[in-house]
Structure formats: structure tokens, C-alpha cells
Amino acid sequence: MSPNTLAPARSMCNNKDMETTTKTHEVQTDERIAQTYGEFLAATYDAPKSTDPRTLDEYAIWESAENEYDGWSRFFAVPGGHIHSSMNCSTCNRVTNQSGQTFTAFAWLPALSGLTAADAIAAHGHALCSVCFPNAPVSDTNKSVKIADPVQEALAARRERNIAEAQARYEAAITPELDALVVAFIEAEAAQKAYTRTVEPSEWYQGPAFEASKAAYAALNAGMPEGFDFYTRAKDLGVR
Numbered sequence: 072m073s074p075n076t077l078a079p080a081r082s083m084c085n086n087k088d089m090e091t092t093t094k095t096h097e098v099q100t101d102e103r104i105a106q107t108y109g110e111f112l113a114a115t116y117d118a119p120k121s122t123d124p125r126t127l128d129e130y131a132i133w134e135s136a137e138n139e140y141d142g143w144s145r146f147f148a149v150p151g152g153h154i155h156s157s158m159n160c161s162t163c164n165r166v167t168n169q170s171g172q173t174f175t176a177f178a179w180l181p182a183l184s185g186l187t188a189a190d191a192i193a194a195h196g197h198a199l200c201s202v203c204f205p206n207a208p209v210s211d212t213n214k215s216v217k218i219a220d221p222v223q224e225a226l227a228a229r230r231e232r233n234i235a236e237a238q239a240r241y242e243a244a245i246t247p248e249l250d251a252l253v254v255a256f257i258e259a260e261a262a263q264k265a266y267t268r269t270v271e272p273s274e275w276y277q278g279p280a281f282e283a284s285k286a287a288y289a290a291l292n293a294g295m296p297e298g299f300d301f302y303t304r305a306k307d308l309g310v311r
């Protein structure tokens with residue numbers, strides 16, 4: 072068979088080439104699932120101490136995301152502890168008792184998902200759980216993982232996501248009509264401020280300039296989504 076006859080088949084199904092340039096299915100899927108786990112960790116942080124973590128909505132969402140999991144290798148670090156091959160390792164307390172008040176927060180390492188244990192170890196140093204990795208040398212199981220606290224990481228990720236979502240909402244809200252309302256209000260407000268400099272304070276909140284500014288604000292308020300940062304938009308438009 073000449074190399075040419077192989078070429079079309081390869082280009083249609085070049086998974087091996089894909090792996091060098093994009094993430095594997097295992098990594099992509101676990102990154103998605105790990106995000107729902109992170110949201111669960113953030114929710115446990117917010118919940119009252121007496122809450123069973125398993126009763127949180129975020130727990131159900133994570134559990135449902137796990138339906139995509141097909142049994143590939145996974146790696147979970149416990150800061151100051153070890154790397155485990157699952158969250159159900161007997162040396163960890165995923166949920167320790169009936170009330171479920173205590174559980175281990177894992178630093179999920181989805182970038183390693185699907186790797187052999189040896190490859191994962193090579194990538195992430197030697198701090199392995201001897202139960203999950205019974206063949207690991209004892210010298211490796213004596214070490215501990217130096218990694219950020221997963222709950223704090225989850226809270227930071229949530230903050231970043233909230234900021235990104237707010238920014239996306241802000242950008243999606245912008246229309247020529249809304250910009251016109253912003254400009255009209257900023258100009259009316261400036262006119263009213265200029266007017267206040269010409270009269271006594273007792274007259275600041277009356278007269279045509281004040282009424283115009285009030286009307287422009289009402290129109291803007293009616294035409295913009297709640298919480299829209301119109302002063303930032305005015306700055307972006309160069310009118311403030």
C-alpha cells in the first residue's frame with residue numbers, strides 16, 4: 072500500500088495528531104466536570120456549617136455532570152496530602168458521617184485525566200497515595216502535595232467567572248439606542264451642573280435644566296438593563 076492511499080483516511084481520522092494540538096476528550100470532559108465540582112466547593116463554603124453538602128443544588132449538578140465520565144484515569148490532589156486516583160479513596164473523607172458535615176476538598180487535576188499513572192507522576196512529581204497507587208515506591212508516598220487550597224481556588228474561579236459574566240452582560244446590553252440615552256443623560260446632567268453654578272443652592276433642584284436632567288435619567292433607566300454601568304459606558308464613549 073502506498074502512503075498516498077493512506078492519506079485521505081488519516082486526514083479524516085487523525086486523532087493522534089489532534090492530541091498533540093488539542094486537549095483529549097478525557098481532559099476536556101473532566102475540565103467541565105471539575106468546574107461543577109469547583110462550584111460545589113464554593114457552595115459548601117457559603118452554606119451554613121450544619122448543611123450536609125450532599126443536599127446542595129451544586130452537588131446534584133456535579134453528580135449529573137459525572138454521567139459523562141466513562142472510567143478513564145483521574146488524579147486528585149489533597150493539599151498537604153497525596154495524589155489519589157479517585158475521590159472515594161479510603162484514606163480520604165469524602166463525606167465522613169451521616170450528617171456529611173466533614174469532607175475532603177480535592178484539588179482536581181483534570182489536565183492529567185486519561186494519563187497512565189506513570190505519566191501523571193512524571194508530570195506532577197511524586198506525592199502519591201499508597202492505597203490508590205500500590206506500586207508507588209515508599210519514598211514517593213512519604214512526600215506531600217504543595218498545592219493551593221481547593222476551596223479558595225474555587226472561590227477565586229467563581230469570582231473571575233462572575234466578573235467575566237458581568238462584563239459579557241454589559242457588552243451584550245450596548246446598542247445604539249442605549250448609547251443615545253447615555254449621551255443624552257450625561258449632557259443633561261452636565262447642563263444641570265453648570266446651571267447650579269449660576270444660582271443659589273436653594274434653586275439647584277428646580278427649573279428646566281433640572282427637569283431635563285431628571286427626564287433624561289428616567290428615559291435612560293427605562294431603556295437600560297438593571298445594574299448597567301452607564302457611567303463606564305459614558306467614559307468609553309468619551310462623553311464623561
Ligand SMILES: [Zn+2]
Nearest residue numbers: 155160200203
Ligand atoms: Zn488514595
